[in-house]
Amino acid sequence: MRFDGYDTEGFYDEVFDPQGNPRLGADLLIKRVNALPETELQRRQKAAERALLNLGITFNVYSNEDQTEKIFPFDIVPRIVQAKEWERLEQGLIQRIHALNCFIDDVYNEQKIFKDGIIPADLVLSADGFRKPCIGLKPPGGIWCHITGTDLVRGGDGEYYVLEDNLRCPSGVSYVLENRMLMKRTFPMVFDACSVQPVTDYPSRLLDMLQGLATTAVRTPNVVVWTPGIYNSAYFEHSFLAQQMGVPLVEGSDLLVHGGDVMMRTTKGLERVDVIYRRIDDDFMDPKTFRADSMLGVPGLMKAYSKGKVALANAPGTGVADDKAVYAYVPEIIRYYLDEDPIINNVPTYACWREDDRKFVLENLDTLVVKAVNESGGYGMLIGPHSTADEQEEFAKRIKASPRTYIAQPTLALSRVPVLVDDHFEGRHVDLRPYILYGKESIYVLPGGLTRVALKKGSLVVNSSQGGGSKDTWVLNAEGVPSPESTFQKQEGL
Amino acid sequence: MLSRVANSMYWLNRYIERAENVARFIDANYHMTLDIPDSANDQWQPLINTTGDHELFKKLYGEATRDNAIEFLVFARNNPNSIHSCVRAARENARSVREYISSEMWEQLNTFYLMINTAAKEVSMDLPHQFFVDIMTASHTFIGITESTMNHGEGWHFGRMGRMLERADKTSRLLDVKYFILLPSVDYIGSSYDNILWGALLRSASAFEMYRKRHGRIDPKKIVDFLLLDPNFPRAVHYCIVTAMISMNNITGSPRGTFSNKAEQSLGRLLSEFNFASLQDIFEEGLHEYLDSTQTRINSVGAAIQNTFFSPQNADDTADSRTLE
Numbered sequence: 001m002r003f004d005g006y007d008t009e010g011f012y013d014e015v016f017d018p019q020g021n022p023r024l025g026a027d028l029l030i031k032r033v034n035a036l037p038e039t040e041l042q043r044r045q046k047a048a049e050r051a052l053l054n055l056g057i058t059f060n061v062y063s064n065e066d067q068t069e070k071i072f073p074f075d076i077v078p079r080i081v082q083a084k085e086w087e088r089l090e091q092g093l094i095q096r097i098h099a100l101n102c103f104i105d106d107v108y109n110e111q112k113i114f115k116d117g118i119i120p121a122d123l124v125l126s127a128d129g130f131r132k133p134c135i136g137l138k139p140p141g142g143i144w145c146h147i148t149g150t151d152l153v154r155g156g157d158g159e160y161y162v163l164e165d166n167l168r169c170p171s172g173v174s175y176v177l178e179n180r181m182l183m184k185r186t187f188p189m190v191f192d193a194c195s196v197q198p199v200t201d202y203p204s205r206l207l208d209m210l211q212g213l214a215t216t217a218v219r220t221p222n223v224v225v226w227t228p229g230i231y232n233s234a235y236f237e238h239s240f241l242a243q244q245m246g247v248p249l250v251e252g253s254d255l256l257v258h259g260g261d262v263m264m265r266t267t268k269g270l271e272r273v274d275v276i277y278r279r280i281d282d283d284f285m286d287p288k289t290f291r292a293d294s295m296l297g298v299p300g301l302m303k304a305y306s307k308g309k310v311a312l313a314n315a316p317g318t319g320v321a322d323d324k325a326v327y328a329y330v331p332e333i334i335r336y337y338l339d340e341d342p343i344i345n346n347v348p349t350y351a352c353w354r355e356d357d358r359k360f361v362l363e364n365l366d367t368l369v370v371k372a373v374n375e376s377g378g379y380g381m382l383i384g385p386h387s388t389a390d391e392q393e394e395f396a397k398r399i400k401a402s403p404r405t406y407i408a409q410p411t412l413a414l415s416r417v418p419v420l421v422d423d424h425f426e427g428r429h430v431d432l433r434p435y436i437l438y439g440k441e442s443i444y445v446l447p448g449g450l451t452r453v454a455l456k457k458g459s460l461v462v463n464s465s466q467g468g469g470s471k472d473t474w475v476l477n478a479e480g481v482p483s484p485e486s487t488f489q490k491q492e493g494l
Numbered sequence: 495m496l497s498r499v500a501n502s503m504y505w506l507n508r509y510i511e512r513a514e515n516v517a518r519f520i521d522a523n524y525h526m527t528l529d530i531p532d533s534a535n536d537q538w539q540p541l542i543n544t545t546g547d548h549e550l551f552k553k554l555y556g557e558a559t560r561d562n563a564i565e566f567l568v569f570a571r572n573n574p575n576s577i578h579s580c581v582r583a584a585r586e587n588a589r590s591v592r593e594y595i596s597s598e599m600w601e602q603l604n605t606f607y608l609m610i611n612t613a614a615k616e617v618s619m620d621l622p623h624q625f626f627v628d629i630m631t632a633s634h635t636f637i638g639i640t641e642s643t644m645n646h647g648e649g650w651h652f653g654r655m656g657r658m659l660e661r662a663d664k665t666s667r668l669l670d671v672k673y674f675i676l677l678p679s680v681d682y683i684g685s686s687y688d689n690i691l692w693g694a695l696l697r698s699a700s701a702f703e704m705y706r707k708r709h710g711r712i713d714p715k716k717i718v719d720f721l722l723l724d725p726n727f728p729r730a731v732h733y734c735i736v737t738a739m740i741s742m743n744n745i746t747g748s749p750r751g752t753f754s755n756k757a758e759q760s761l762g763r764l765l766s767e768f769n770f771a772s773l774q775d776i777f778e779e780g781l782h783e784y785l786d787s788t789q790t791r792i793n794s795v796g797a798a799i800q801n802t803f804f805s806p807q808n809a810d811d812t813a814d815s816r817t818l819e
Contacts (some may be wrong), residue, residue, distance in 0.1 A: 056589070057603040230590050254496050265497045267745070267803045269528035269646065372704075 003418065006425045011094040011158050014079055015428060024078050025194070025476050033077065033188040044162040044186045045076045045420055051185070057178055057236060072175055074471030075419040078183060079430065080194070083478040089152070089160060089434065089447045091345030095134040095334060097148055097436050097443060100165060100321045102337040107320055108134045118331045118336050123353070126404065127271040127317020127326060129168070129372035133289045137306060139315045140213050141440045146313040147206070148436040149173070149278075149449070153345070156413035161347045163431065165327065167318040169279045172450040172470075173435045174237035177202060177244075179206055179472040195477040197447035202435070203244035207275075209439040210245075212313035221274035223247045224264065226255070228280045228296050235464075238279050252280075257300035262310040276310045282316045290316075324373035324407050325351060336371055338436045361408040362399065365392040369406040370399070383460060385411055414460055417471065419453055420479050429454045431462050432473065448473035495648050499594050501804040502587040502651045504656035509584035510603075511660040513577045514633035516567050519544055519698050521626035526694035527560070538563040544671045547575055566747050569614050575576050577629060588717045596643035599636065606632040613680040621720070652742035655799070658741070663732035663792050668698055669721050674716070692717060718781065731788065732768045739765045745803075757798035765793050 008016055015026045022030045032201025033041065052071045053060075081089075106113050107124055114121035124130065129381060151163040180199050184191055207223065214221030227238035229251050234489045244247035254264050254275065263270040280284065284294040289302035304310050319325065327350045334342045350357040350368070365384055372380035382395045416427035451471040452462035457465030461469040522540050530537075538558040542551045547566075550573060555562040570576045574583075585607040592600050610630070637657070643649050672695045692712045696702040702718065704727050709716040724730040740759050744752045753759040776784045782801065 053608065054605050058591075225593075230586065230592055237591070239592040243597075248496055248499070248590065249591075249593045251498065254498050267495055267500045269651075337774055341583075 014417045048182050075471045078472040081475045086475045094443045099334040099337045103333045127320050127323035131317035135318030144315040145318045149433045152432045154415035165322040168323040171234040171290045174240040183472045197475040207245040209437050223275040224250045226362050251297040255298045277313050332333040347409045350408040352403040370408045447475040499591050502591045503652040505652040506587035507657040508660040513580035513658045515664040516631040517626040522694050522698040525585045530688045534696040568718040580688050602785045604622050605778035651744045655738045655741040658734040662731045730760045760798045761795045
């Protein structure tokens with residue numbers, strides 16, 4: 001297995017510089033992989049895939065009736081992030097989440113930011129994720145977005161940009177943990193040689209953060225993970241996190257509001273629940289407050305929540321801040337609440353409700369990426385350079401009909417990484433989704449996160465529902481700092 | 495524990511036990527027909543009757559042959575009790591409590607399911623003996639992994655209780671159907687034909703070797719005694735009910751011989767029936783009547799468990815309890 005024939009094709013490559021030399025920190029990995037006997041890498045890749053299938057580490061595909069589960073494709077060559085680079089990303093993410101949390105709290109309470117004319121009130125109040133019933137809510141500690149997964153991309157200039165904020169129920173962290181476990185199994189030597197920052201303590205940190213939200217101090221709080229059920233596409237993750245934290249995984253039918261408190265139905269009667277890590281959309285949580293037709297919800301939950309009887313993570317209503325129209329204002333939001341310049345920039349964004357921007361967008365549909373503000377998962381998108389004239393015309397119509405619902409961004413030359421294709425390596429585009437936990441005392445950023453790969457040649461869409469895969473992400477320690485995980489491996493003789 | 499989780503633990507184990515039983519029935523039957531080719535085709539209908547799904551079978555296939563019986567019992571998606579359906583249902587239940595059971599249990603069951611799924615795609619009724627052995631082994635492996643990787647707490651007891659009730663039901667059905675088919679051959683006691691048929695009945699319950707050790711010669715009454723009343727043979731109805739009761743007492747915390755809810759009461763009554771049963775009384779009442787009433791009572795124990803522990807509105811219904819002093 002050799003990287004000899006690998007071509008970066010003019011893209012920013014995460015592993016090789018434009019001259020084809022390994023980047024700082026990647027040389028060890030390259031050396032080890034090059035030293036593997038022929039076909040050994042494929043053999044390990046196959047072993048990893050078989051392990052995923054037997055472990056049932058899969059996601060559900062809605063449209064696929066018979067075989068509803070698929071493996072999330074996994075590529076065995078890790079992505080490497082330098083310690084220095086990571087330090088800056090970490091600061092930038094903490095800054096951004098801090099500001100967005102201030103924004104959400106302000107939107108549902110004082111609304112100073114509207115009064116100061118930083119962002120138009122009607123734009124925010126018409127956002128898909130805005131929830132009127134949340135007005136006046138005061139979540140414990142003023143924290144709304146406890147768990148965030150922010151999508152970052154690196155452009156051709158080598159700079160990181162924020163592509164999207166996911167403030168509702170971001171998924172994918174279980175794949176980060178499982179990918180790491182697989183890599184340690186399949187590549188212990190390489191792992192040991194590079195000094196990699198650990199991710200395995202995420203479930204403990206998540207549990208600490210969740211327990212910290214409890215309003216009762218009398219006993220160990222009852223924390224639960226709330227899943228919509230086994231047919232949800234992220235069900236594996238819900239059960240994985242509950243298992244790793246050692247807390248019950250509940251469905252809506254397990255919960256009820258009784259005497260003002262939220263309870264779960266057990267074989268020995270009702271038991272109080274203090275903290276709910278909910279992996280279900282706002283809309284379905286409480287038919288009395290949100291969608292009345294929700295079969296998954298718990299009637300009266302929001303009332304119990306507003307009285308402080310139960311804590312919810314994330315708080316309802318956080319979606320207002322990851323609206324793609326609001327996204328365009330995040331740099332202003334950071335300046336407004338923190339009086340700082342953003343450390344990580346937005347991708348330049350054209351807002352179709354601004355007349356100048358709209359005109360520009362309509363004239364340049366063939367080069368831009370157009371996104372519907374209320375869609376996710378790579379749906380409702382036009383990728384200009386890959387689109388037909390008919391598709392462009394269709395989007396032009398939609399934009400004119402409803403300018404508020406569209407933004408456009410230049411098509412980024414997303415950075416690439418080598419992935420194993422049959423018997424050689426080819427470059428594929430990637431993004432990076434780090435996970436951030438916002439606790440009462442501090443904000444924690446999981447070192448690394450989910451690297452999603454667009455496995456189709458030339459594709460820019462990394463979503464798992466559309467042919468994306470993932471890789472382990474290795475954030476290296478600053479030189480001289482030993483990795484707790486590799487030290488552990490030595491002790492265990494793995 | 496959550497009622498829903500208890501429910502899944504219970505059914506997950508019942509389904510695996512059911513799949514194992516069906517596999518053993520088919521395997522034993524198949525081997526028996528090889529020994530007596532003349533009547534081969536007559537032996538498949540009783541097998542269908544043993545599973546209790548003869549009406550569905552009749553609607554779907556009409557008359558039983560080797561091929562359609564095996565298809566129905568092993569792969570048919572529209573038979574909720576086919577091996578494939580059972581393993582799929584067991585896995586669905588396991589999936590919904592994946593965070594509760596050990597990863598080892600999940601991985602084994604998932605691999606089991608993938609094995610059956612692959613076999614189902616290469617549909618061939620010419621299934622080798624090894625296929626059924628693999629199914630039985632997978633079930634035994636699951637029990638062993640459960641035994642040694644999961645807390646023997648409430649959830650484990652719900653699982654074991656489910657498995658024991660399922661096994662008691664299947665053994666009594668097997669006996670009910672087969673005994674009366676084999677009865678006419680009582681005259682030939684000692685003939686090789688007879689040994690084959692009665693031997694197959696015992697093999698259908700994995701009981702042949704253990705019976706030999708306990709009673710020696712093939713004797714229909716002793717076979718009934720062994721499969722119904724033996725306190726030590728793990729597939730005997732009595733053994734299953736004793737074990738289910740121990741789990742029940744562990745779940746409720748009631749002392750032995752007492753009860754704190756309807757489910758515990760009805761299981762306790764069934765147990766004392768078996769504790770004090772004698773073969774002579776059973777034959778006086780009529781074996782079929784006795785087995786029939788046993789199955790009905792196992793079913794009502796199941797319904798009472800459902801109402802007491804799994805139906806959320808009744809979760810805290812302990813009004814009807816009485817403790818013997």
